[in-house]
Amino acid sequence: MDWLWWVGAGLLFVLIEIISLDLVLIMFAGGAFAAAGVNAAGGPLWLQIITFAVVSAALLFSLRPWLLRHLRHRMPLTETGAAAQVGRSAVVVSRVTEMGGRVKLQGEIWSARTVDGSPELATGTEVRVVRIDGATAVVQSVASDSHTV
Incomplete structure (x- = not known):
């Protein structure tokens, strides 16, 4: 037993x-x-x-x-959490440089920084999330996105 x-x-x-x-x-x-x-x-x-x-x-x-x-x-894997934010668009709410800034992403304020070598982004600029680095969204301008494609 x-x-x-x-x-x-x-x-x-x-x-x-x-x-x-x-x-x-x-x-x-x-x-x-x-x-x-x-x-x-x-x-x-x-x-x-x-x-x-x-x-x-x-x-x-x-x-x-x-x-x-x-x-x-x-059944394709559905990304959740921070990984799901990659590729989404956001709006700069506080000037974003390589050192830092803030963006509004999916209704939440995220700390952000630009992709290495990218120019700083002014408030109101539409950006795309390239990757998530810890709790920081690494972004680039949607306008520069279309130039690189």
């Missing part, structure tokens, strides 16, 4: 995986179910622990990358 502990751990990993959707804990669940099988067959605790670790690692390093590639192929 000790195998039920492994099954319980496996089910707990599955439930937490449903919430997180990282495809990590489901691999641990597979290891726990394998360890439950070893326990049910009468294997000692040390063999159960090794089985759990080996099966979990094997699933994590072999099955997870394949699943992620397959899922991303079927």
Whole structure:
């Protein structure tokens, strides 16, 4: 009946995986179910622990990358948070230089700086976010955007 502990751990990993959707804990669940099988067959605790670790690692390093590639192929990854701001337009609310400034991006005020070598941007200039560097939006003028394309 000790195998039920492994099954319980496996089910707990599955439930937490449903919430997180990282495809990590489901691999641990597979290891726990394998360890439950070893326990049910009468294997000692040390063999159960090794089985759990080996099966979990094997699933994590072999099955997870394949699943992620397959899922991303079927469903494109949607950027969230700061990464989702790249490519969006903003308006300068406080002069922006290579050293700093402020822009209004998606209704929020962000600290910003220009792309290296870009001229300073005056208040009211429309800009495009090139990248996010920490909590700072790196921007360039939409007008200079069209000249570089």
